[in-house]
Amino acid sequence: MEKIFSEADLEYILSKGYDLEKIKQQLHFFQQGVSKINLVKSATIGDGIWQLNEEEKTSFSHYFDTHKLNYSIEKFVPASGAATRMFEFLSAFLNHFNPDTDTVTSYINKFGDQNLNVFIVGIRNFPFHSLLKEKTKEIFADYASFSRDQKIHAIIYTLLHKNGLDYASKPKGILPFHFKSNQIVTPIEEHIVEANHLKNGSEKATIHFTISKEFQADFEAITSKYDTINIQFSYQNEKSDTIAVDKNNMPFRLKNNTLLFRPAGHGALIENLNAINADLIFIRNIDNVSHSELDTIVSNQKILGGVLLTIQHQVFDYLNILDDEIVSAELIAEIKNFVETKLSFTLPEEFEMFQNTYQQAYLIKILNRPIRVCGMVKNEGEPGGGPFWVKDDKGRITLQIVETSQIDLLNEHQKNIVNSATHFNPVDLVCAVKDFKGNKFNLNEFIDQEAVIITQKTKSGQPIKALELPGLWNGAMAKWATIFVEVPLATFNPVKNVNDLLKPAHQPISEL
Incomplete structure (x- = not known):
């Protein structure tokens, strides 16, 4: 070294x-x-x-x-990711399109870019359309006299350029995602609404966003409107790079x-999660929100x-018994069945040959762990991880994402x-x-x-x-x-x- x-x-x-x-x-x-x-x-x-x-x-x-x-509840939302990939095809368009010599149709045909066609056809249905149109006219004084192709180029330029809305360089969380009651709504606000439905009784809901420090003022400008909710921010620790x-x-x-050191991906956020003291923590990605599916x-x-909570109550009941007294073979068998059927943890074949005290100690170790319950949706070709049975280097088979x-x-x-x-x-x-x-x-x-x-x-x-x-x-x-x-x-x-x-x-x- x-x-x-x-x-x-x-x-x-x-x-x-x-x-x-x-x-x-x-x-x-x-x-x-x-x-x-x-x-x-x-x-x-x-x-x-x-x-x-x-x-x-x-x-x-x-x-x-x-x-x-009976529980403190918090929502945890990783929200530091930039929106760069959202606009990749539009960035490519700006890099390859000459508004003075090219037509949009020839560009789409040349590059096979159907995403651009969808964007143009649907432009009026984006929540940021009015804001974008107004900003474009502000930047391009002669916009009204432009050809259709020049107008499309000017709009996309305004959407992405730093002198315009500069959306591709901003976090997804602060971008306009929805339009409700004549108001633009960001993902941050949709997550706040969700959190309010999960809160503990009359107490304020708590939501924790992991963000980039440079955009904290932008997040606070949006969240400052919500004084009935506890909003927390944290950053990915640079020491995890x-x-x-x-x-x-x-x-x-x-x-x-x-x-050269680089950010280590969302896995580094385990430190941020580890700092939260709530009993229950709900986790969802910042861009996974909906205009119409809140219920x-x-x-x-x-x-x-x-x-x-149902599983945890049973786990705690078993742990309290195992921790306090020598239990019967019948109860050991019951707990073993629970571990294998409800927690999907297959105990080793030699478990039956262990002495009673060792069986108890082994079961305590298996039961006394953090618990996660993960929603899984039917596979319809979306990219991302999936649920699998995995064998580790010790031959143990467990459920993993x-x-x-x-x-x-x-x-x-x-x-x-x-x-x-x-x-x-x-x-x-x-x-x-x-x-x-x-x-x-x-x-x-x-x-x-x-x-x-x-x-x-x-x-x-x-x-x-x-x-x-x-x-x-x-x-x-x-x-x-x-x-x-x-x-x-x-x-x-x-x-x-x-x-x-x-x-x-x-x-x-x-x-x-």
């Missing part, structure tokens, strides 16, 4: 507060490679995924509403010879909350398992992070530290390799007690492309 880092490097690492041992581990991952996840099979209805009937849904929802008064390397797996250096979304979050990048798709068997998946992960979960004695778990103790991801990036025109920490709902929660519950597709309405705002879930309801 001394040969890799100079004294100046070590001083820089120290000044930034980076952990040298973690950096060594990161370099080891680059040099030795990262092991792929070993999929056993996809989780399906009745085999890892709960499918609830209407009576069960009503019961769990009622259980949540009845018992939530990971070192970048070149094609030879040596630390990449900037022109001034300084080492469905809230109803299913309550169902997930009811499942978690796995991203495609973690899977060896060159392995035909693994690829077939992926292709057989019936559900995927919409990031709609509720977590319980305290033990049966009321103590908060240290969530860092339940991370699969090996579940990192290496990605290919560029810096200053040069190829680099970057390392992402175990994903927040992937490796960072790998050792949690996990339950998957099927939820309706209507609860999943992400905005990955600006044209997604034209879908029914993001448009005002109109009569047919």
Whole structure:
């Protein structure tokens, strides 16, 4: 390590507060490679995924509403991501289109860009249309005399350029997503509305946004209107940044010879989550909101909350008994059945040969973990992670949320398992992070530290390799007690492309 880092490097690492041992581990991952996840099979209805009937849904929802008064509840929303990818096809248009010589039709035909065609046709239905039109006329004084093609170019320029609305460089959370009662509504505000439906009785709802420090004023300008809710902000800790390397797996250096560190992905937010002291924490992505499906979304979050509280009550009952007294073989068998059927944790074959005291100790270890209940929607071709049964290096089989990048798709068997998946992960979960004695778990103790991801990036025109920490709902929660519950597709309405705002879930309801 001394040969890799100079004294100046070590001083820089120290000044930034980076952990040298973690950096060594990161370099080891680059040099030795990262092991792929070993999929056993996809989780399906009745085999890892709960499918609830209407009576069960009503019961769990009622259980949540009845018992939530006894708990502190918080909503956690990762919201630092920029909207760059939402507007990629429009950025490409600006880079390749000459408004003085080209036509929009010829551009669409040349590049096969149907996204641009959809955007143009639907332009009046975007919530930011009036604001965009007004700003365009402000920037382009001769706008009224422009040809149709020039007007389209001017509008897109205004939407993305720093002298205009500059939407591509801003966080999704502060962008106009919906238009209600003649008012523009942002994702931040939609999440606040959701949180108010989950709150504990007459107490203020609490919602926590992870953001980029540079945009905090923009977030506060929106949230300051809501004085009936507790709103918290935190940043991804810069000390969680990971070192970048070149094609030879040596630390990449900037022109001034300084080492390059990069943000480590949403897995770094486990530190932010770990700092929250609430009993129950609901997690949803910032762009997964809806104009018209609020009732469905809230109803299913309550169902997930009811499942978690029901399971947690049983877990705590068992733990209190196991912790206080020697229990009978019959009760051991009952708890074993609960662990395997409700928590989907298969105990080792040799468990039956353990002495009673060791069986109790083993069951305490399995039961005394953070719990997460994750909604899963039917697979309709959306990108993202999915629910799978996974075998670890010790031969244990557990339920995990796995991203495609973690899977060896060159392995035909693994690829077939992926292709057989019936559900995927919409990031709609509720977590319980305290033990049966009321103590908060240290969530860092339940991370699969090996579940990192290496990605290919560029810096200053040069190829680099970057390392992402175990994903927040992937490796960072790998050792949690996990339950998957099927939820309706209507609860999943992400905005990955600006044209997604034209879908029914993001448009005002109109009569047919």
